[in-house]
Amino acid sequence: MPHAPSSPDAPGTDTALQGWRLRLYTIIFESDTRAGRTFDIALIGLILLSVAVVVADSMPRLQPRWHGTFIALEWVFTVLFTVEYVARLVCLRHPLRYALSFFGLVDLVALLPTYLALFFPELHVLIDVRVLRLMRIFRIFKLTAYMSEYQSLGRALRASRRKITVFVTAVAMVVLVLGTVMYVVEGPANGFDSIVTAVYWAATTMTTTGYGDITPKTELGRIITSMMMLLGWGTLAVPTGIVTAEITSQRLAQGAASARTCPECLTEGHLPEARYCLHCGAHLPPWQREGA
Incomplete structure (x- = not known):
């Protein structure tokens, strides 16, 4: 101590x-x-x-x-x-x-x-x-x-940023590959006049947005589109599960942490009985309880 x-x-x-x-x-x-x-x-x-x-x-x-x-x-x-x-x-x-x-x-x-x-x-x-x-x-x-809920969400996002980065990178790779495939399958005759346009279509399809300005005309293209739509529903659930799991683990780890803030570095979440900051080691003022 x-x-x-x-x-x-x-x-x-x-x-x-x-x-x-x-x-x-x-x-x-x-x-x-x-x-x-x-x-x-x-x-x-x-x-x-x-x-x-x-x-x-x-x-x-x-x-x-x-x-x-x-x-x-x-x-x-x-x-x-x-x-x-x-x-x-x-x-x-x-x-x-x-x-x-x-x-x-x-x-x-x-x-x-x-x-x-x-x-x-x-x-x-x-x-x-x-x-x-x-x-x-x-x-x-x-x-x-x-609002402590905002702060808890921010901590969870920071803690899971690597997992989210890997997930976003994987989705970007899938969008790039499938967009290129659709450019080859559909071609300029069906509105896919460049790989950039095809990647744009793939991104809107994967995110279930689907503006409808570009639609596949061939049977193979429609099959690929159907698979991408189903895959899109699954991709929406992955980041939600990552952040939710991180929030749950933080709540279990924090236990009885209060909203006490260090006057030196403004770090929050110190235990009620804590005397020193968990980040910079500064002396904490006495904890004022409810009704004080």
Whole structure:
């Protein structure tokens, strides 16, 4: 068991997370407390509302009448998200790590368009400012930071990425081979005028999309197509089984892991009784239980 550094200023101690900073950190980054869960739910609601406003403002029937209201609501959301972004940076020992993380960059990208349109209105000469406003839709990605199911799916995808890569490569090889075979069997007379076109047809057939713009005319071509359709149903089930099995194994391995987050590296999933981060070894703040 590693020992905590004796110096109060040494890296890895939680001396910087005391008082209001520790309380703010617990509310924002922890979801095992009532306050943290309430904060996450409120933030999810704001994200969904802000995205709904952006979508509604793009509708021609609503924009002439409600455009001013949509702009006012957008500024309200922007101010609230700015306060939340600053609060996240203030309560961390290393704010730059969060600012450069995926969700930190998403936060920044979601805030920039409103301020850019305010300080650079002449941008409409080069590009419609409304295009910049579409960047606010990135707020929807912030939902993944507050739902454990999203995080569990992300971990499962990362853990099974090699298996999925092998599977996708195998499917690509099958599509290439069968597309080439169909080019030979059907030929340009039946719409298969190149191997690229035949591979495109094979990909749409294997994925059961089948746009219908190219169809086989020969009996052999139809037999191959039928086999590819049946094979396509099976290929859809393989990645689902891989990811599902990985999620199940992770849940069995995690056991009683909580939503505790390391204030140093932002790693999640520490046990309630853990005192140090499982990733960087930093000292963890006391776990705040439900009702705290």
